[in-house]
Amino acid sequence: MDETMDASEVAAMPDWDLEEWEHALTIRVGTAYACRQCGNLIMVTRGGVGVLDLVCCGKPMQPVCTDSGKATST
Numbered sequence: 001m002d003e004t005m006d007a008s009e010v011a012a013m014p015d016w017d018l019e020e021w022e023h024a025l026t027i028r029v030g031t032a033y034a035c036r037q038c039g040n041l042i043m044v045t046r047g048g049v050g051v052l053d054l055v056c057c058g059k060p061m062q063p064v065c066t067d068s069g070k071a072t073s074t
């Protein structure tokens with residue numbers, strides 16, 4: 001199955017409100033995507049709004065949490 005969404009499919013999803021769409025379509029600098037298959041790593045160096053559809057080894061790449069601002073427990 002092709003998992004990419006075109007505009008007509010987007011319009012057919014009324015469950016999502018504007019805030020959810022903005023969140024989903026915002027590409028943040030520093031967001032990393034990894035391929036579990038080969039270990040390939042991609043990092044966003046320029047933010048924007050759009051759909052990021054990264055595929056490696058025939059599978060969608062997984063977003064990697066790069067949140068380094070987490071406070072370490074003492």
Ligand SMILES: [Zn+2]
Binds near residue numbers: 035037038040057
């Ligand atoms: Zn790969």
